[in-house]
Amino acid sequence: MNLRPYQVNLINEIRKNIKFNSICVQSPCGSGKSVIQGMIAKNATMKKNRVLFLVHRKELCNQIEQTFILCNVDFHYCSVKMVQTVCRNVEKEPEPNIIITDENHHCLAMSYIKIYQAFPNAIKLGFTATPIRLGGKGLGSMYKVLIKGPDIDWLIQNKYLAPFKLFSKQIVNTDDLHIENGDYKKDEVNELMEKTFIYGQTIKNYTELAKGKKTIVYCSSIKSSIDTVEEFNNNGFTAAHLDAKTHKKERKEIVNKFRNNEIQILSNVDLFGEGFDVPDCECVILLRPTKSLSLYIQQSMRSMRYKENKTAIIIDHVGNCFEHGLPNHKHQWTLKDWPKRKKAEKEEKIKQCPECFAVFEPGINTCPYCGYEFTVKKKPEKKVKDIILEEITQTDILKMKPYSYYKKITTLKELIAFSEVKNYKAGFLIYKLDELKDQLEITFDDLVYIQKKYKYKFAWVIHRARTYKVSIPEKYNNYERHIS
Ligand SMILES: [Zn+2]
Missing domain, CATH: 3.40.50.300 (P-loop containing nucleotide triphosphate hydrolases)
Incomplete structure (x- = not known):
């Protein structure tokens, strides 16, 4: 079995850390974890050390065994088993020297804990691409050391x-x-x-x-x-x-x-x-x-x-x-719990092209797939037909935006359109208008539109226009007198 250079490095790293007795190995999907596991099992069984390999799906047993055969693992000293099976009969299981856990992000489930506790002297070796539990819990309560494999960009x-x-x-x-x-x-x-x-x-x-x-x-x-x-x-x-x-x-x-x-x-x-x-x-x-x-x-x-x-x-x-x-x-993998993230923080990780819907790293200003320029403001002249088509797509695009998109909106017109395609209630518009007042381009007519739609009193328009320093048509110059 030929190992790739980074796989050899990982095996060496594991060896260096074996004294810690419990090691979690993070390596991306498709990086060939089962070959690494096979080589470790081979080396252990050669020395007559017993290996227990835990999988959490029946379908995987056979697949892993095939890889292990290719790696020359000695099956006299190695068993590949479903975690549920071992858990049910843990007292009948011969004591392993090494427990290898596949898909190790599940390791905090009771069935795994029961097995680990039954064999406190065994070295625990867990593999996963994503060392984190659903909900952000880290694996630190079970594993002492985290060894990180190559990152995905490097593999590409x-x-x-x-x-x-x-x-x-x-x-x-x-x-x-x-x-x-x-x-x-x-x-x-x-x-x-x-x-x-x-x-x-x-x-x-x-x-x-x-x-x-x-x-x-x-x-x-x-x-x-x-x-x-x-x-x-x-x-x-x-x-x-x-x-x-x-x-x-x-x-x-x-x-x-x-x-x-x-x-x-x-x-x-x-x-x-x-x-x-x-x-x-x-x-x-x-x-x-x-x-x-x-x-x-x-x-x-x-x-x-x-x-x-x-x-x-x-x-x-x-x-x-x-x-x-x-x-x-590039996640910062750790065995600690992940802090709860706010929605806005998550979305900073990516940027989406409004033309071709491609998603890529933020900080890119020209779409790498279709060439869309994010900063272009000047629009070329268009025929009426194109404008109608464009309007349709703009609505479609708005519809697909996540809730937090509102933060990027720069005109009240778009904010109104966004709240309409999303069917948000009046409160959304009024509240966000206030929140975004410093970045929004607001016209008097936009305010009138809102006033009519939600049947507010006209005084609302004048009051908002003054608050946001929107120019008020001359004919309302004396409005103050009427409402006071
Ligand atoms: Zn694009």
Whole structure:
């Protein structure tokens, strides 16, 4: 088994820190963690040390065993098991010298803790791309040392991962979803995603951005996945659905067809997430809103397995990138708990092009995909027809903006339009008008528009105009007298 140089470095780092007895290794999706695990298991079993390898999904056992066979692990001294299985019969488990935990961000769950406590003398070695629990809890209570692998940009530059383009066309609004156990409430998500109107949007965007590319779709429920597949098939694409309950034989058949290009689009629910070995794809479509950074990164990076000349396309329909940043965001990994972030802070991580919906690092003023200039103010003259078209798209664009977009608005006209397309109540407009008064261009007519719409007294217009130093038409010069 040939190791890449950075994999050798990681193994050496682990060796140097083994004295600490509990080590968490962070390394990105697609960086080849199972080979590293295999080499460690091989070295341990060669010395007749017993290795217990914990996975949290049945499907992964076989896959890991295959890698371990390639690494020459001695299975007399190594067992690869589901965490639930070990947990149920922990007293029957021979005492391991090393416990290797895959997808280690789950390690604070009771089942893992029970196993760790049963073998206090074993060295704990945990691997994950995202050492953080849902809700931001760090893994410090379980692990003493964090070793960090290469970052994603480095892996892309060195051709271990494919570069990507991310487009966010948010077709649902997640602002009103409630949180349960750290993630969005499942039934609310399902209700939101099962509204049929979203499927047409999905097909339209796929056709525009990734037509013909081998694609994996991540859905939130079986129903929405089946509906998505049906819509793709009705539009002349070949798509298939898989979930955890799909019969093993059928699943294998479908995956093989996908591998052989007989199926272009594979839609699934929670199946091709953690570690599950799916064939290469070029595009992923995110249709499951999630608060889990781990899930988001695993799903979006599924398309980034390296292939020459490939650029992965990530289409995010549910605003996950606004929640978590780009998949290659340089997170400051730590074993400590993450501080609670404010919504505005999160969104500073990315910038979106209003023309092509591409999402990229903030600080870029020309869209790298379509050349849109962010600072251009002067508009070229347009024919009436173009203006009408433009107005339509502007409304569409406004509709897709997150709530916090209001902070970037510079005219009261746009603020009014924004509150209207979003169906916000009068309070939003009045409150934000006050908050943004120093940055907004306000005209007397805008104020009159609001006054009429919400049936305020005309005195409100005069009062606001004076407060915001908006020039008042001459005919109202004597208005003071009337109202006082
Ligand atoms: Zn653009």
